[in-house]
Amino acid sequence: RKEVEQDPGPFNVPEGATVAFNCTYSNSASQSFFWYRQDCRKEPKLLMSVYSSGNEDGRFTAQLNRASQYISLLIRDSKLSDSATYLCAVISGSARQLTFGSGTQLTVLP
Amino acid sequence: DVKVTQSSRYLVKRTGEKVFLECVQDMDHENMFWYRQDPGLGLRLIYFSYDVKMKEKGDIPEGYSVSREKKERFSLILESASTNQTSMYLCASSFFGSSYNEQFFGPGTRLTVL
Numbered sequence: 001r002k003e004v005e006q007d008p009g010p011f012n013v014p015e016g017a018t019v020a021f022n023c024t025y026s027n028s029a030s031q032s033f034f035w036y037r038q039d040c041r042k043e044p045k046l047l048m049s050v051y052s053s054g055n056e057d058g059r060f061t062a063q064l065n066r067a068s069q070y071i072s073l074l075i076r077d078s079k080l081s082d083s084a085t086y087l088c089a090v091i092s093g094s095a096r097q098l099t100f101g102s103g104t105q106l107t108v109l110p
Numbered sequence: 111d112v113k114v115t116q117s118s119r120y121l122v123k124r125t126g127e128k129v130f131l132e133c134v135q136d137m138d139h140e141n142m143f144w145y146r147q148d149p150g151l152g153l154r155l156i157y158f159s160y161d162v163k164m165k166e167k168g169d170i171p172e173g174y175s176v177s178r179e180k181k182e183r184f185s186l187i188l189e190s191a192s193t194n195q196t197s198m199y200l201c202a203s204s205f206f207g208s209s210y211n212e213q214f215f216g217p218g219t220r221l222t223v224l
Contacts, residue, residue: 008150034212043200043215044153087152097143097168098213102152 003027004090006101014109017078021104023088024070032091033064033071037084038103044087048073078108113137114216116201122222129188131219133201140206142184143213144168144176146197153200159184160206191223 006023013019025033033050048055050062050071061074071090075082085103092099117132133142141160145153145168155168157176165176173195177185184203188195198220202213 043217045215046212049212097155097158099155099169100145100153102150 002101003092003099004088004101006086006088006104008102008104010105010107012107012109013078015078015080017108018074018076019078019106020072020074021086021088021106022070022072023101023104024068025090025092025099026069027090027092028066028069030069030090030092033062034089034098035062035071035073036087036089036100038087039084047086075106078106080108080110082106083108114201114203114214116199116216116219118219119217120220120222122224123188123191124224125192127188127191127223129191129221129223131186131188131199131201131221133184133186133203133216134182135184135201135203135214135216136182137203137205137214138181139203139214140181141204141211141213142178143202143204144174144184144186145200145202146170147200147218148197156186191221193223195221196223197221 035047036044037047038044054063059076063072087103088101089098114135143158144156159178175187201216204211204213
């Protein structure tokens with residue numbers, strides 16, 4: 001079983017739609033969680049850190065469910081510019097390296 | 111703005127050649143990382159470094175080595191390139207300390223080994 005798993009998609013949604021992605025992790029001792037965004041042929045960039053209490057940044061909401069070992073990303077009122085691959089990433093143990101999921105591809109259609 | 115630069119965007123090498131990929135960051139970050147990214151497999155950590163002259167193996171170190179002689183520079187070396195090392199290579203850096211520290215990525219080097 002992969003340490004961090006995501007549905008690869010693709011998710012094709014109309015502009016204005018709400019879309020949600022989940023990411024499961026296998027190590028129950030994982031302590032830090034992130035969502036990165038990667039545009040086509042570009043490097044990943046941090047979208048949001050995910051805090052235990054959940055956090056919101058404009059149209060984006062990230063949540064953590066420790067009991068079920070998953071994190072989620074909700075995008076409301078999707079824009080064409082939201083089209084990208086969304087990568088979840090997890091830090092486990094005392095090490096400082098991230099383990100990434102393979103990414104979920106989102107295309108927002110006009 | 112944090113800047114992480116990589117020496118080449120595209121590189122074509124032949125099997126058996128020695129390949130050097132260079133990464134430089136200008137934010138005085140302690141941590142530096144090398145990943146490769148392949149379709150369906152996501153980013154996989156090759157090596158990382160917490161300090162000058164220090165290195166740690168990641169998940170897939172076989173066939174690679176690294177060098178960190180200066181804080182701002184982290185090099186990835188393919189001693190004898192093979193076709194299965196054709197991939198996108200991404201360098202990243204971050205501050206030491208809090209596990210919430212963001213990793214900043216370079217633009218990537220797309221390496222093709224013929």
